[in-house]
Amino acid sequence: MEGLSEAEANLVVYVHPSKSRNVPQAILRELSSLLFKFKETFDGVLLAYDVNILDRQAKILSGIHPYIGLRLKAQLLLFSPKPDMLLEGKVVKLSQESIHVVILGFSSAIITAENIRQEFKYKIKDGEEMFASRSHKRHVIKVGTMIRFLVKSVDEEILHVIGSLMEAHTGSIRWLDKKSEETSEFDRSAMKSRDREWQEDKTVDEGATPLSNSNHIKKSKKRRIAED
């Protein structure tokens, strides 16, 4: 799935003096308050972090309250959906007008009828609503299906994605994967080389420390298929 990335960040956390008794806990609290919120500095949503304190000595910020500035090195897992990315999620609601999807268990997406390609036809079978492909009998989307779709736009404040199933390589993941397995070896290697193009360097920085290392992030194509 696109949109997920790992980054190494040099951070500075300012701890209020009242928390000086248990600084590690204060740091964790501070970082936890950033979770699941869109941050401009990260250009994405922080999903998880792993932190290392660089220096046991901290600088005291002079001012009304002597905040303690701590330098940290953290591994961050970020989610930054952008238009034209392919995302994967689980269908939670389906109706004639729309498909509602939940991505990674916390972000919501909607695909309205006008963004679903003609190939899919809405029907009700045995009381269950679904979108079934007209050309491929096995290709079916219903509640609980994991689907891959294209991002049209993202509302960053509530992490709501407007998606589309217009592209040919969107739809039920299980069916798409099966289909891609059946394609020739040439096709498969062509897809792999496309993946490598996505690697880029990125540094994330926050606070007063000057920019130092440039690290490359591994773009993890982790498919978190949470079957819950």
Next chain:
Amino acid sequence: MGLELPKYPVMEEEEVVNLELEIARRVREALSSVPSLEGSRDSYNQLVGVILHSKQLGRDELALLETTLKGLAAAVSLIDLTHHESLVSAIFSMSMWNYAPHVEDALAELIVSLAVSNGKYLDLSLGMLVNNFTPPPYFLDKLGLPYGLDRKNQVLSRVHAAFKKISEYVPLAPLRLINLVIQRMPTIYHKDRAVLIYVENMLKLESGEIGEVVGNSVLMALVDRLIDLDLEIGWDAILRDDFNKGIFEMELEDEDEIVESAEQHPGEFRLSRMTLVGNSIAELLDNLLVLTFEHLESCERAGRLAKVFETLLQSFQITVMSAYKSKFTQFVMFYACALDPENCGVRFATVLADLFVQDSRPEQTRMTAVAYLASYLSRAKFLSVFFISTMLKRLVDWCLEYCKTHDGDINPNAHRVFYSGCQAIMYILCFRMKVFVDVPRLNLLLMPPLEQILKHKLNPLKVCLPSVVEEFLRQSKAASLFTVSETFIFDGLLESELSRAFGGLERLDTFFPFDPCLLKRCDRSFDEQEHDLDEFDTAMSKMSITPKNGYCYKFGGRDSTRMPSRIRPSTSPESL
């Protein structure tokens, strides 16, 4: 909409479906007609008109409204925030309380569809549902009536079901919801009934499907609000007359009972709950506390009390303990402990004791903690004798250690924590002297160190609150536990200069937080908790005489460890 509904009330199934489709089609037409510059906006305006029309709807109009809402729910993707501004604002200002269940269903469905369709509508939808926590003003009075109650159940069940649905499709919705809920909490100056029903909703959220996410915040916001109300009630609203007498008296007489009481000690202080009657804030607080108690009971039945208690404990330490002499809010803790003595009851006391012995904590926190502990251990009938003795031993050990490491003379300012600890021990023993009689081994375990403490140079007997010391000495003499060579004559003084000195500005020397609750309904909740009231107790509760038991001379003899029922608050007015 320009549709003429047939005059017959009963329609064929097929006709109904056709009608619905027709209306749905017209809705889509009306919505799409707006962006275009040509053509009239008549159909759109009619649509808005249907939504806005809320008073005294006939059956036909209700049916029309219901189908219109359904039509809108199906056409949600066509609704645009800018083009259909009047429609959107009309929808979000609707109140479910105005309508019958069918319409409520349709409206709920529409709101849910709007919320999940577009990020822009999420906050508006959640806001609309939160507004539906309280009925419109004209309905507030009708809440007590049976049909009002019905309507309430209908609306609230749908509102909370809507929250659940929205959370399923938009997982981050609860976080936004809780912020909205806390922001819109009615202030204490709103009408009582509105506040009560809102809090009822908050508690419903806590125990509901999204409770795991929002529960903690709900409880903490609730305790904050309780403290706000608590602090609004001045101590002067409660106290009157000469207050120096009898902090150990067990009787709290209602005005009408005064005539009947058999004996009346001279100069006895007459406090009654009458002073709080008519105090609207007190009433509101009373009702809120009872609501909270009921909620705690339901938590206990569901097996969740231990977890809820942890949140309450946190809130207690942050909010209640730091408030200046909270009068009633602490009873929430007491009630929870009473519901689950082995876990919550023990935990509460342990946390307080831990706070007291921690050197790193500020003095005031430690003194407040031990004041709560003392009052709690004295009044909580549900605590086992063994546990109380363990706690006592902890306090005694700490005080003894302090004595050994501090060699100074009497100095109320320098040893505030120590004196409050000693006073706590004496106070507990005033109520629990029987403990020594019941468990002779304790006598050997506690008395020698206690004697050492009390006879130390620091002289706690002289510094601690005179009334407490006097009572303690009297009782211990009667129980032949020990005697002091120096006679302490206090003339029934409540307090002295020395006690004031160690008590400090906050007067923590006269802080007995679990003295019986003066709020009527609240107090009755505690009474109801007692299942094994024996006749002796009930008789005692009417009179203020001495009991059979020799030691509990002034204590109304009954099992003085009963949950607080009738007693005077023991703080003196001049000191405040």
